[in-house]
Amino acid sequence: xxxxxxxxxxxxxxxxxxxxxxxxxxxxxxALLGGFRFYxxxxxxxxxxxxxxxxxxxxxxxxxxxxGIAFACFAxxxxxxxxxxxxxxxxxxxxxxxxxxxxxxxxxxPFHPESKIAVLGQPASYQIKDKVPRLDGATALYPLYSxxxxxxxxxxxxxxxxxxxxxxxxxxxSYAYQRLISxxxxxxxxxxxxxxxxxxxxxxxxxxxxxPIGREAFVFFVNxxxxxxxxxxxxxxxxxxxxxxxxxDAGGRNDRIRAFQREENSGSQTMLQKIMKDRTxxxxxxxxxxxxxxxxxxxxxxxxNYKNAIGFxxxxxxxxxxxxxxxxxxxxxxxxxxxxxxxxxxxxxxxSFYAVTAGTPNPNVQPxxxxxxxxxxxxxxxxxxxxxxx
Numbered sequence: 001x002x003x004x005x006x007x008x009x010x011x012x013x014x015x016x017x018x019x020x021x022x023x024x025x026x027x028x029x030x031a032l033l034g035g036f037r038f039y040x041x042x043x044x045x046x047x048x049x050x051x052x053x054x055x056x057x058x059x060x061x062x063x064x065x066x067x068g069i070a071f072a073c074f075a076x077x078x079x080x081x082x083x084x085x086x087x088x089x090x091x092x093x094x095x096x097x098x099x100x101x102x103x104x105x106x107x108x109x110p111f112h113p114e115s116k117i118a119v120l121g122q123p124a125s126y127q128i129k130d131k132v133p134r135l136d137g138a139t140a141l142y143p144l145y146s147x148x149x150x151x152x153x154x155x156x157x158x159x160x161x162x163x164x165x166x167x168x169x170x171x172x173x174s175y176a177y178q179r180l181i182s183x184x185x186x187x188x189x190x191x192x193x194x195x196x197x198x199x200x201x202x203x204x205x206x207x208x209x210x211x212p213i214g215r216e217a218f219v220f221f222v223n224x225x226x227x228x229x230x231x232x233x234x235x236x237x238x239x240x241x242x243x244x245x246x247x248x249d250a251g252g253r254n255d256r257i258r259a260f261q262r263e264e265n266s267g268s269q270t271m272l273q274k275i276m277k278d279r280t281x282x283x284x285x286x287x288x289x290x291x292x293x294x295x296x297x298x299x300x301x302x303x304x305n306y307k308n309a310i311g312f313x314x315x316x317x318x319x320x321x322x323x324x325x326x327x328x329x330x331x332x333x334x335x336x337x338x339x340x341x342x343x344x345x346x347x348x349x350x351x352s353f354y355a356v357t358a359g360t361p362n363p364n365v366q367p368x369x370x371x372x373x374x375x376x377x378x379x380x381x382x383x384x385x386x387x388x389x390x
Contacts, residue, residue: 016051016054016055019047019050019051019054020047020051022047026040026043026047038082038085042078042081042082045078046078049071049074053067053071092304095304095305095306095326096304096305096324096326096327097302097303097304097305098221098302098303098305098311098313098318098322098324098327103139103321103322105139105142105160105170106160108142108143108146109146109158109159109160110146110147110149110150110153110158110168111150111155111156111157111158115146115150116143117143117146117147117150117384118143118144118147118380118383118384119147119150119151119380119383120151120376120379120380124151124152124371124376125371125376126152126367126368126371126374126376127152128152128153128154128364128368129154130154131362131363131364132153132154132167132364133186133187133360133362133364133365133368134166134167134168134169134184134185134186134187134362135149135167135168135169135185135186135187135188135189136169136170136171136175136176136179136180136185136187136188136189137170137173137176137188137189137190138170138172138173138176138189138190138191138267138353139170139172139173139317139321140267140313140314140316140317140321141189141190141353142160142170142189143321143384143385144189144214144380144381144384144386145168145189146158146168147380147383147384148368148372148377148380149168151376151380152368152371153168166184166185169185172266173190173191173265173266173267173270174197174263174264174265174266176188176189176190177190177193177197177200177201177265177356178200180206180208180356180357180358181197181200181201181204181206181208181358182204183358183360186357186360186362186365187355187356187357187360187365187368187369188355188356189213189353189354189355189356190267190353190354190356191267191268191270191271191314191351191353191354192210192270192351192352192354193208193270193356194264194265194269194270194273196264196265197265201358206358206359207358207359208356208357208358209356209357209358210354210355210356211354211355211356211357211369211372211373212352212353212354212373212389213352213353213354213355213372213373213377213378213381213389214352214353214378214381214386214387214388214389215342215343215350215351215352215353215386215387215388215389216314216315216316216342216350216351216352216353216386216387217314217315217337217338217341217342217347217349217350217351218268218271218275218312218313218314218315218349218350218351219312219313219314219315219318219319219329219330219337219349220236220310220311220312220329220330220332221310221311221312221313221318221327221328221329221330222309222310222311222327222328222330223305223306223307223308223309223326223327223328224325224326224327224328225307226247226252226253226307226308226328227251227252227253228247228250228251228252228330229328229330229331230330230331230332230333230334231250231330231331231332232332232333233275233332233333233348235250236275236332237275237276237279239257239259239310240259240261240272240276240279240281240282241276241279241280241281241282242282244257245257247308255307255308256308257308257310258285258306258308258309258310259282259284259285259309259310259311260284260285260301260302260303260304260309260310260311260312261281261284261285261300261312262284262300262312262313263300264300267314267353268312268313268314271312271349271351272312275349284300284301285300285301305324305326305327315329315337315338315342316384316385316386320385332347332348332349333348335347335348337349339387342387343387352389353386355369355372357369373389378390
């Protein structure tokens with residue numbers, strides 16, 4: 001006996017509603033775990049297919065054999081798509097990544113028995129006994145100012161993740177500037193501020209004072225199998241403005257250029273913007289991620305070492321902290337980035353980095369800065385792997 005239409009409709013609703021609820025919950029948690037690009041949409045598609053199959057079965061549309069064949073084909077396609085996605089993800093994860101999140105800074109903590117930071121051959125002539133300045137800064141400079149701390153601060157535990165303690169932290173360039181401007185820290189170690197950071201300081205009534213403490217090279221890098229070994233400044237500008245889009249036009253293979261960038265207000269992104277000057281910077285590659293507070297957000301993609309990729313950073317970070325044998329540093333205008341070309345100033349993207357203050361009542365800040373630029377402080381700059389300011 002055929003089921004009445006109204007009863008089939010009620011049963012369809014009863015079957016579909018739990019599927020829809022389950023799909024919503026699965027979508028949220030899968031996206032939260034980083035599967036927004038594939039598994040979250042797949043969960044929705046599977047839920048729709050289950051709902052359709054349930055409705056077709058309840059209304060007895062098509063024969064059971066036809067429905068079974070259709071569902072089996074759908075399941076097979078889902079499995080093939082999942083396999084292809086996982087293979088592609090495995091390939092992408094196998095590529096070298098240049099990202100601050102990939103570095104374990106614990107290995108550079110001061111006063112740790114296995115710390116890799118540089119040390120002086122003798123006790124420092126300057127010591128801070130109390131009222132130690134609060135420090136923050138760029139990831140690439142943490143090994144350096146951690147060495148300063150071990151040389152002159154009282155021996156103790158300075159947990160870089162303990163924001164309640166707030167003595168020696170490493171929150172990255174952009175957040176460090178925010179904390180300095182808001183008065184949450186006394187000194188930050190970073191590249192020169194971006195225009196937006198300068199405006200933020202001015203609006204807050206703060207004057208940023210930059211004390212040069214060392215020199216560094218801003219570098220560009222590619223996959224080591226890329227035949228291109230160097231670029232000109234004009235080619236860099238053309239690539240990052242979107243004018244130069246294929247490696248064959250720069251002496252390489254016939255392959256599109258995948259130009260990665262960094263997040264806004266990071267030290268390296270600010271440096272790229274200075275190089276570009278009046279040229280419009282192209283939109284950076286982005287990726288979607290799940291954020292607990294904001295939902296699904298789009299953020300600048302980290303550099304992945306695809307065969308056609310190009311990225312940038314600072315020499316110490318790229319060659320020491322996040323070293324990869326699969327990445328090749330490029331010469332710029334015919335000059336290789338190294339300590340000799342930094343010292344001589346022949347490398348075109350030689351830059352200073354700074355100890356930055358914005359007004360603080362701590363009486364030990366200026367004597368500490370004076371010691372950093374003294375021979376002892378500059379010895380630690382050199383031993384860490386940077387070039388001293390003098």
